[in-house]
Amino acid sequence: MIDLKSIPKDKGTRIIDQYELQIGQCEAVKQRWSWDGVLADSLIFINDDVKRLSDDNLISFVNDNWTDRIEGSVTIKRKQQGYCFVNFNFVSF
Secondary structure, three states: OOOHHHOOOOOOOEEEEEEEEEEOOEEEEEEEEEEOOEEEEEEEEEHHHHOOOOHHHHHHHHHHHOOOOOOOOOEEEEEEOOEEEEEEEEEEO
């Protein structure tokens, strides 16, 4: 499983909730976080597990294999200390 302590976090980010899950054959972590007036969610994968998927294919993979759907604005950050972040559900407050 993914070591929750090894997941990088931007300075000032507050993790509200996180849990481990399986999406298709991939281990992942779902986080809800806030940073600088933004509330959002992330799915975090081990980069090697999803490196062959383009960004669009990664979103399709998640939507095809997870009970929730990713819609709207999405950002994807790869290779952050071995992880791939799929960020979504952005809300400004």
